[in-house]
Amino acid sequence: MQLNVNGRSHDLGDIDPSTPLLWVLRDTLGLVGTKYGCGVGQCSACTVHVNGAPVQSCQLPVQSVADQRITTIEGVAGEDGALHPVQQAWIDEDVAQCGYCQAGQIMSAVALLESNPKPTDRDIDSAMSRNICRCGTYNRIRNAIHVAAGQAPKTGSAS
Amino acid sequence: MSYEPKFTIDPYVPDYLKESVAAMNTAAARVSRRQFIKVTGFVGGGLVLGFTMGPGARRAEAQHDAHGAAAAKFTPNAYVQITPDGTVVLYAKNPDVGQGVKTSLPMIVAEELDADWSKVRVEQSVISMELYGPQFAGGSTAIPMNYDILRRAGAVARAMLVSAAAQSLDVPESELTTEPGYVVHARSGRRLGYGELTEQAATLPVPDAASVKLKDPKDFRLLGKRITGVDNVKVVTGQPMFGIDQRLPNMQYATYVKAPAIGARAVSANLDHVKSMPGVKDAFLMEAKGNAIEFNPAGDTMLSGVAIVADSTWAAFRAARELQVQWDESGASSDSWSGAVAEAQRLAGQAPQATLGETGNVDAAFADADKTVEGFYTYPFVSHADLEPQNCTAWCKDDGSVEIWAPTQTPQAAVDAVAALLDVPKDKVTLHQLRGGGGFGRRLANDSVVEVAAISKRIGAPVKAQWSREDDMHFDYYRPGGFHSFKGAIDASGKLAAFEDHFITFTRGGSMPISAATLSPQEFPANVLPNARIAQSAMPSKMPSGPWRAPGSNAIAFAVQSFLHECAVAANRDHLEFLLEIMGEPRWLAPGNPQALNTERAATVIKLAAEKAGWGRTMPRGRGLGLAFHFSHAGHFAEVAEVSVDDNRRLTVHKVTVAGDIGPIVNLSGAENQCQGSVIDGFSTAMGLEITFENGRVEQNNFDRYPILRMNKAPVVDVHFVESDYAPTGVGEPALPPAAPAICNAIYAATGHRVRTLPLTKEGFSV
Numbered sequence: 037m038q039l040n041v042n043g044r045s046h047d048l049g050d051i052d053p054s055t056p057l058l059w060v061l062r063d064t065l066g067l068v069g070t071k072y073g074c075g076v077g078q079c080s081a082c083t084v085h086v087n088g089a090p091v092q093s094c095q096l097p098v099q100s101v102a103d104q105r106i107t108t109i110e111g112v113a114g115e116d117g118a119l120h121p122v123q124q125a126w127i128d129e130d131v132a133q134c135g136y137c138q139a140g141q142i143m144s145a146v147a148l149l150e151s152n153p154k155p156t157d158r159d160i161d162s163a164m165s166r167n168i169c170r171c172g173t174y175n176r177i178r179n180a181i182h183v184a185a186g187q188a189p190k191t192g193s194a195s
Numbered sequence: 196m197s198y199e200p201k202f203t204i205d206p207y208v209p210d211y212l213k214e215s216v217a218a219m220n221t222a223a224a225r226v227s228r229r230q231f232i233k234v235t236g237f238v239g240g241g242l243v244l245g246f247t248m249g250p251g252a253r254r255a256e257a258q259h260d261a262h263g264a265a266a267a268k269f270t271p272n273a274y275v276q277i278t279p280d281g282t283v284v285l286y287a288k289n290p291d292v293g294q295g296v297k298t299s300l301p302m303i304v305a306e307e308l309d310a311d312w313s314k315v316r317v318e319q320s321v322i323s324m325e326l327y328g329p330q331f332a333g334g335s336t337a338i339p340m341n342y343d344i345l346r347r348a349g350a351v352a353r354a355m356l357v358s359a360a361a362q363s364l365d366v367p368e369s370e371l372t373t374e375p376g377y378v379v380h381a382r383s384g385r386r387l388g389y390g391e392l393t394e395q396a397a398t399l400p401v402p403d404a405a406s407v408k409l410k411d412p413k414d415f416r417l418l419g420k421r422i423t424g425v426d427n428v429k430v431v432t433g434q435p436m437f438g439i440d441q442r443l444p445n446m447q448y449a450t451y452v453k454a455p456a457i458g459a460r461a462v463s464a465n466l467d468h469v470k471s472m473p474g475v476k477d478a479f480l481m482e483a484k485g486n487a488i489e490f491n492p493a494g495d496t497m498l499s500g501v502a503i504v505a506d507s508t509w510a511a512f513r514a515a516r517e518l519q520v521q522w523d524e525s526g527a528s529s530d531s532w533s534g535a536v537a538e539a540q541r542l543a544g545q546a547p548q549a550t551l552g553e554t555g556n557v558d559a560a561f562a563d564a565d566k567t568v569e570g571f572y573t574y575p576f577v578s579h580a581d582l583e584p585q586n587c588t589a590w591c592k593d594d595g596s597v598e599i600w601a602p603t604q605t606p607q608a609a610v611d612a613v614a615a616l617l618d619v620p621k622d623k624v625t626l627h628q629l630r631g632g633g634g635f636g637r638r639l640a641n642d643s644v645v646e647v648a649a650i651s652k653r654i655g656a657p658v659k660a661q662w663s664r665e666d667d668m669h670f671d672y673y674r675p676g677g678f679h680s681f682k683g684a685i686d687a688s689g690k691l692a693a694f695e696d697h698f699i700t701f702t703r704g705g706s707m708p709i710s711a712a713t714l715s716p717q718e719f720p721a722n723v724l725p726n727a728r729i730a731q732s733a734m735p736s737k738m739p740s741g742p743w744r745a746p747g748s749n750a751i752a753f754a755v756q757s758f759l760h761e762c763a764v765a766a767n768r769d770h771l772e773f774l775l776e777i778m779g780e781p782r783w784l785a786p787g788n789p790q791a792l793n794t795e796r797a798a799t800v801i802k803l804a805a806e807k808a809g810w811g812r813t814m815p816r817g818r819g820l821g822l823a824f825h826f827s828h829a830g831h832f833a834e835v836a837e838v839s840v841d842d843n844r845r846l847t848v849h850k851v852t853v854a855g856d857i858g859p860i861v862n863l864s865g866a867e868n869q870c871q872g873s874v875i876d877g878f879s880t881a882m883g884l885e886i887t888f889e890n891g892r893v894e895q896n897n898f899d900r901y902p903i904l905r906m907n908k909a910p911v912v913d914v915h916f917v918e919s920d921y922a923p924t925g926v927g928e929p930a931l932p933p934a935a936p937a938i939c940n941a942i943y944a945a946t947g948h949r950v951r952t953l954p955l956t957k958e959g960f961s962v
Binding site (some may be wrong): 052055056059062063064066067068069070071072073074075076078079081084108109110112113119123126127128130131132133134135136138139142156160161162164165166167168169170171172173174175176177178190193195 | 278291292293294295312313420421422423424426427428429430432433434435437439440442448473474505508509512562570580581582584630631632633634635661664864865868869871872873874876879897898899903904905906907908909910912
């Protein structure tokens with residue numbers, strides 16, 4: 037089976053086709069940025085893009101996405117390593133606490149801005165409420181999305 | 196000399212952490228006075244200062260040598276290394292589980308070093324009591340325990356760089372100043388970068404940390420600013436750093452299945468079937484060791500269960516679903532939460548089993564009361580629910596040494612536990628500290644570490660043991676539930692004249708409550724009122740319990756601060772005025788002890804929160820403001836919630852205004868983030884979270900039945916700091932306790948309904 041992740045094709049050999057995409061990414065391909073949180077599609081820490089749409093990779097048998105275009109958190113920055121505006125906003129607004137959910141949050145936010153470049157608070161809440169942040173960084177996630185969309189000034193954390 | 200830190204900690208912090216603080220108070224000065232002055236040799240033409248101590252020090256040398264090994268390095272102590280290119284490597288000593296110490300602790304060093312923060316690289320230090328004293332994440336203690344030590348570590352390095360520059364430039368030290376990354380001789384206009392000075396500095400004697408000159412805080416360039424987390428680039432690009440991300444050559448993947456009834460013993464299982472499943476390499480029963488339901492970070496205890504070892508996490512998890520185990524439940528818990536609630540109500544109607552503390556004449560004050568107010572409050576067990584389920588990687592090697600990769604909050608205790616389990620000397624156990632995806636107290640316990648060490652020992656290979664979400668929720672050291680039967684006496688002038696709390700808790704059968712289920716005889720407001728009595732009754736429990744963010748306080752504040760509002764309402768008084776009156780005259784209850792309430796600081800934050808929230812505004816029907824205050828972990832915090840409640844008890848928390856006094860702020864961004872997260876955690880937990888159990892079996896096992904609050908229900912959290920001149924203290928915990936009572940008091944203001952049972956869903960509320 038072939039899997040296309042972040043623009044690269046991977047031969048998965050005779051992998052069990054029912055294996056969730058999450059575990060193929062993490063254990064087979066070593067792309068551990070995508071996180072396991074609940075395994076039942078509740079927390080969205082495992083969010084990746086399939087053909088640009090955000091999906092919960094813990095719920096997807098790998099066979100269902102063979103030959104589809106998969107993007108993980110490791111593939112969000114440009115080829116030259118330039119951060120995506122959402123990633124940069126996450127740094128500038130110092131969103132993360134433990135950081136564990138943030139890959140999934142960023143994948144949801146990137147997908148939101150691609151379909152809705154100037155989201156309202158309500159749009160953001162609607163798109164982002166599938167993702168749990170146990171640390172409660174929701175205020176900053178919302179603000180960082182506005183910053184990435186050019187709708188709010190940076191708060192300005194030095195790095 | 197204030198160098199030796201004296202720091203006592205919150206009465207609700209577990210004994211293990213109290214011991215760590217005691218060790219810090221006696222050992223920190225000793226450790227840091229060993230001045231690391233042994234010259235270990237020439238490297239690339241320069242001198243490297245090494246360490247004069249034991250195996251931990253050798254590990255630290257290896258840690259330091261990893262950077263720029265071919266060049267002259269300046270390593271004045273275990274926290275600082277500067278290489279000739281001007282790179283400053285600062286070592287962060289404590290585990291980071293989201294509280295931000297990997298950024299804030301090095302900031303303190305960088306401030307006194309006058310480092311250029313943009314050229315600082317922060318690395319997690321080795322785990323070594325000898326080098327660093329206690330290393331743990333708990334009790335909001337990192338800042339108060341380390342602030343002075345880290346300032347001096349930076350100042351020592353800066354002093355040596357200045358001395359080196361004085362020699363190089365042949366000018367008196369008194370003519371030199373520093374700017375970030377440079378020593379400056381203003382008179383001649385010459386500047387030397389820190390990197391240019393490393394070789395010279397490395398030859399100098401290390402000055403006494405106790406007498407090195409520190410900056411005047413008004414000259415701080417870095418502390419108090421907003422600094423983004425040092426690992427944020429890794430976070431946003433998905434780089435490996437959490438426990439779950441650990442991978443090793445030939446690493447196996449394990450899961451460890453324990454009994455539904457807490458404490459049951461595995462007797463037999465369909466191991467042959469499990470071992471025949473795809474990817475499964477081994478499966479075996481493991482015996483219980485010690486008493487694993489007792490919270491003990493250094494304990495080499497484990498529950499009985501079945502280990503499944505496979506070639507991937509998924510293969511192990513899938514096999515676990517087909518595992519069938521015969522459990523012997525004869526020693527297991529048969530506890531029932533609904534039974535405990537009924538028993539607590541019965542006990543509340545009886546005389547308390549013990550009086551913990553009494554001041555004044557409580558009975559006389561009640562006899563003279565104009566009004567008596569009574570309220571019975573209930574809160575449930577709750578789970579930590581770290582988003583990264585518990586996990587650990589271990590490798591028991593053939594030579595008897597052990598390596599552990601753990602996202603633990605108590606790495607030194609984890610080493611103790613593994614050494615005891617495997618009966619090897621502690622210096623044979625090397626623990627690599629990894630980032631924790633949330634902690635909240637869960638990772639104080641090292642049960643996941645002990646389990647994987649036992650599995651690795653058995654199979655003789657490196658192995659990562661991963662708990663499923665269901666395991667994580669089912670096998671926690673829960674925040675214990677509890678019950679408070681309050682009485683308050685209102686005198687003819689409308690004052691709170693007396694207060695009584697009959698606390699109903701759990702024990703293992705004796706009089707000592709289970710972990711994190713204690714009540715201090717000096718709990719507020721007993722510590723400020725003329726007449727107060729704290730009494731206790733208890734019932735037996737066989738459920739695991741332990742510290743959960745702001746232990747004790749996280750639940751007591753809900754009950755006490757709600758009841759004090761009941762008293763204010765009964766007295767027909769404004770809550771703000773009533774609360775300030777209870778605080779009384781400005782005084783520090785134990786002067787010099789940061790863990791003692793200071794009523795002046797309390798009144799200041801209460802007034803500030805009220806002012807910032809617009810206290811006293813007329814609110815439309817169904818909308819209200821609620822106030823609460825709580826002092827814990829050396830932090831004074833007041834919060835005002837603004838809520839709406841509709842006719843179907845659908846709740847909206849619009850905004851929570853926070854006013855806190857933790858002294859000077861180290862990292863404004865991090866501190867504010869902790870407060871926002873604490874309030875949202877407090878609301879999330881109060882709103883809909885509870886762990887229930889019947890017949891010893893926990894009834895929740897994933898987020899569908901343990902609904903962590905989501906973004907669309909999260910309030911705006913507006914944070915204000917007083918920034919008083921007291922010594923700086925921690926902020927991982929103290930902003931949490933006032934959130935629930937502020938919201939519940941706002942619900943009363945909006946509706947006239949008094950919430951006495953959490954979670955709010957129990958009383959018909961929804962979001």
